[in-house]
Amino acid sequence: MIVDFQTWRHVFKLDPAKTIPDGQLERICESGTDAILIGGSDNVTLDNVLDLMSRVRRFTVPVVLEVSAIDSVTPGFDYYFIPTVLNSSDPRWIKGLHHEAIREYGDLMDWEELVPEGYCILNPACKAAELTKADTALSTEDVLAYARMAEHFFRLPIFYLEYSGTYGDPALVREVKNVLKETRLFYGGGVDSAEKAQEMAQLADTLVVGNIIYEDLEAALATVQAVAETGKQSL
Numbered sequence: 001m002i003v004d005f006q007t008w009r010h011v012f013k014l015d016p017a018k019t020i021p022d023g024q025l026e027r028i029c030e031s032g033t034d035a036i037l038i039g040g041s042d043n044v045t046l047d048n049v050l051d052l053m054s055r056v057r058r059f060t061v062p063v064v065l066e067v068s069a070i071d072s073v074t075p076g077f078d079y080y081f082i083p084t085v086l087n088s089s090d091p092r093w094i095k096g097l098h099h100e101a102i103r104e105y106g107d108l109m110d111w112e113e114l115v116p117e118g119y120c121i122l123n124p125a126c127k128a129a130e131l132t133k134a135d136t137a138l139s140t141e142d143v144l145a146y147a148r149m150a151e152h153f154f155r156l157p158i159f160y161l162e163y164s165g166t167y168g169d170p171a172l173v174r175e176v177k178n179v180l181k182e183t184r185l186f187y188g189g190g191v192d193s194a195e196k197a198q199e200m201a202q203l204a205d206t207l208v209v210g211n212i213i214y215e216d217l218e219a220a221l222a223t224v225q226a227v228a229e230t231g232k233q234s235l
């Protein structure tokens, strides 16, 4: 199936390390969201990725693996999103693991399916920040420089402002959006209501909703409608 992530406005992120009953998964997949992103920062295994992918594949929604561990990569996804953490202080998470993976599997890769994402992680308490030793004490100018670096220097298709677990700063999201022209701005973190979804969807190109799926399914589902109602046209 040919799908275009450049038009996605709302995405649900499912964590393969967490359990979700079939009925709830069906409501998420049939919600009208633009895609299901499967990924997490720990306890991601080939078994739990395969299990979740096969369950999501019963529905027509596009499904993406956001790679955080090379041994959990399996065929069958529409895309493979590959994070590079621009504000990590450890080169392994910027390009080291990527180099290892490409050295090992470069001959087998379908490059059209691989989509690099330039992450900027801003919640110091989230697991991804701890894992990647992200420098989260950033000024607005620092973050804007990462965004410009993503677009003009590395020419990344996605710049991902990651506040996983906490709601971010709308003023900063607005400033980042204003400096990006080609690169798509993903926002994720702490969206747990229609109001927050609407606010961030007016600023970012694509809104990612994760943890609330497991805490309050109705609130998670309400974010889909809220984004649809923002009226903002995707770039």
Ligand SMILES: CC(C)=CCC/C(C)=C/CC/C(C)=C/CC/C(C)=C/CC/C(C)=C/CC/C(C)=C/CC/C(C)=C/COP(=O)(O)OP(=O)(O)O
Residues within 6 Å of the ligand: 015, 039, 040, 041, 042, 066, 067, 068, 069, 070, 073, 074, 075, 076, 080, 082, 083, 084, 085, 093, 094, 097, 098, 099, 101, 102, 105, 108, 109, 110, 119, 126, 127, 128, 131, 132, 162, 164, 165, 210, 211
């Ligand atoms: C079809 C087929 C088999 C093809 C094979 C092709 C292939 C091997 C492709 C892979 C190519 C490649 C270059 C892979 C890179 C490998 C790799 C391990 C890169 C590192 C990625 C990275 C920087 C991970 C860091 C963690 C991170 C940023 C994860 C993103 C997701 C995230 C932040 C989730 C939130 O986590 P969560 O667990 O929900 O945390 P909370 O508690 O905060 O909610």
Ligand SMILES: O=P(O)(O)OC[C@@H](O)CO
Residues within 6 Å of the ligand: 013, 162, 163, 164, 165, 166, 187, 188, 189, 190, 191, 208, 209, 210, 211, 212
């Ligand atoms: O889980 P939440 O806080 O919704 O964040 C979504 C996503 O950006 C996590 O990688």
Ligand SMILES: [Mg+2]
Residues within 6 Å of the ligand: 015, 164, 210, 211
């Ligand atoms: Mg999570």
